[in-house]
Amino acid sequence: MSVHEQAAAAALTQIALAADGAVLGLALAYVAVRSILKFTAASSALRKIRHAPSLRVPDLRSVLSSSDDASHSSSGSDDGKLVIVRGVVQVKSAVDGNSENLRSNVLISNESGEKGVVLQRTQTCIYNEWRGFFGWTSDVRSLFSRSWKEQESTSFRAVPFVLVEGSMWPQSDFVVVNMDGSRHQLPLVTVYHHLQPIIASPYTFLQALFGHEYPVGLLDEEKILPLGKDITAVGLCSLKDGIAEIKSCKDLPYFLSDMTKDHMVADLAFKTKVLLWSSIALGAFSIGIISYSAIRNWNKFKEWRQQRRAQHEDLPSAEEADPQISAEEENGDVRDGELCVICLTRRRRSAFIPCGHLVCCQRCALSVEREVAPKCPVCRQSIRSSVRIYDS
Template sequence: MSHQEQALVSLLSQLALSFDGAVLGFALAYAAIRTFFKFSATSAALRKLRRAPYLSVSDLRSLLADSPPDADSTSDGGTIVIVRGTVDAKSAVDGSWKTLRPGVLVSRESGDKGVILQRTQTCIYNEWKGLLGWTSDLRAFIARSWRKQESTSLRKVPFVLIDVGRRPSTPEYVVVNMDGSRHPLPLTTVYHKLQPINASPYTFLQALFGHEYPVGLLDEEKILPLGKDITVVGLGSLNNGVAEIKSCKDLPYFLSDLSKDQMIVDLSIKTKILFWGGIAIGSMSVGILGYAVVRNWNKWKQWKLQRQLQQQRQAVNNVEPQIDDDEIEDVPDGQLCVICVMRRRRSAFIPCGHLVCCQGCAIAVEREVLPKCPVCRQEIRNSVRIFET
């Protein structure tokens, strides 16, 4: 670990442990609250998946036509369903003269056909610091997360699901509506190649001054191929008599390779991890915050006591200039103040009545948190100055 990394780690640790760990406690409490929110959302999704019917494409139309909206219906007018089918192009089932062209995408590198095509280019950089690259570590923490090293393009065409094992000519199909979906896609990698980048004179200068320079370009192509069996989880509805399914933002799945049972097992494991993780993080935050509260409360009481003592000293200093000179000059030993042993005894304590302190020391004793007579240790309420005739 470089010096810049050590300095950053030290700064973050000091910030987390400031106020006796209160900042760390609040951060853990925030993480625990977010964990419980995720647990609640995952549990709700799990309940919806368990109640959702798991059926084939041919059974979906009759279910949507005959069954009234139930508890799983949403404001969009759809019912949560789980459908297992085979991917096919929409042009294969349209039957219109406008669909004579195959509505599919073809991979430029492999030639495979699909309905979703994703191409990714990732530039790989060398991180050598170079001779003058002592600032590269700090730049790595600040700037690298903002800099894009990857570019992705995604193309989609309309597609449908047909029953598994049936020919594309079957009239039973369901249209998959991808609009607004941000769920992960079960794509298949059809092309993966790493190409080295030849060095140039500019590359030498980048290396010399510690700048990152590209050394390779990774090309990837992923598709959702025709004929792939997938599971679609979403809101089913009839659109002009045609069965349609679209994504539901409350569910973590839309297109998936998993079956209904596998999804339920996966979500059950996630709910348990989120539940116990939230309890563990919440317990840690409560313990750290409790410790921070006690420590800061004790520090506040100590600061308050010190401030009171400081005010008492200031009061004594303000009183001392008003003391008569005869209290200091030619004072017999039996009449000296028992505290400062410098001035004449002038103040008597109430209620014990002991005349053992000068005026300044009597005021200092009187302003203590628990004022007590220095002779009999009885608690006092006030002091009174005694004048000689």
């Protein structure tokens, strides 16, 4: 770990432990609340997937017809029914009987030549993080510019496709996959992967000299959803013009996946357990730290209030102990060299310990002692107390 990273870690530690750990306790409480919200969402998705029927493509139409009739007669809703369908990817024009446009409705990889219904190409720029001679400036800049810098560009293309039953032909039963509004991860297959180095330029040398990140390589990838791939679709399915169509459900973490229903249930069950116990542990830690911090700060406040009260009580008692001297300081003629450096009206009577400077009257010396960090007004050295000086 470099010096700058150690300094950043020390600063973050000081911030986290500020106010006797109150900041750390609040941060853990925030993470615990987020874990509880994720646990609630995962539990709801687990219940829905567990109770959703797992159907084959030929059985889908009969189930949807009966469910649609029941829903229309009761509430008139056409949102669809949550189902889990396992099928093979096929282009939609193949089941429409439009064999002439079959080739134009299939996406072909530019590099590998493989056919698919989804084509995703990603170009990622790889940067070197050498700090250079003036690399300390990148520590502050990286906190803000790293998230703004666009290090990859992605192009996404898709054609209408369906899920069919096995490799039977011709296909009489199919379900159309509606990708509109879906942000779920797709089970894509990588068909091309190439890392191309970037030739350095004079500008690259300047970037390296001043600690700027400079590009050293370009990673080019192509991923497709190939024809004939066996996948599982989880979503809301309904009949539109007599054709079954399935679309994604925003409340579920899956839409198109390689996993079966049993694998999805096992995966979600494990996630819910991890989120539950992590939220309990983080919540307990945050409550303990916040409680400890509250008790510590309350005790410090009470001690400070008691010290202030004792200091206010000490001032009149000192004046009452020697009223003659107080009257003499108020009414007597004092030369300029013997005046208090703070009030400039009373005689110097108190010396500070440990510096020993005799520069203040008794009242001003007591007021200096009551400060949070008392220091001598002459040498600015920290003082513990003051002592009254009497003339012989």
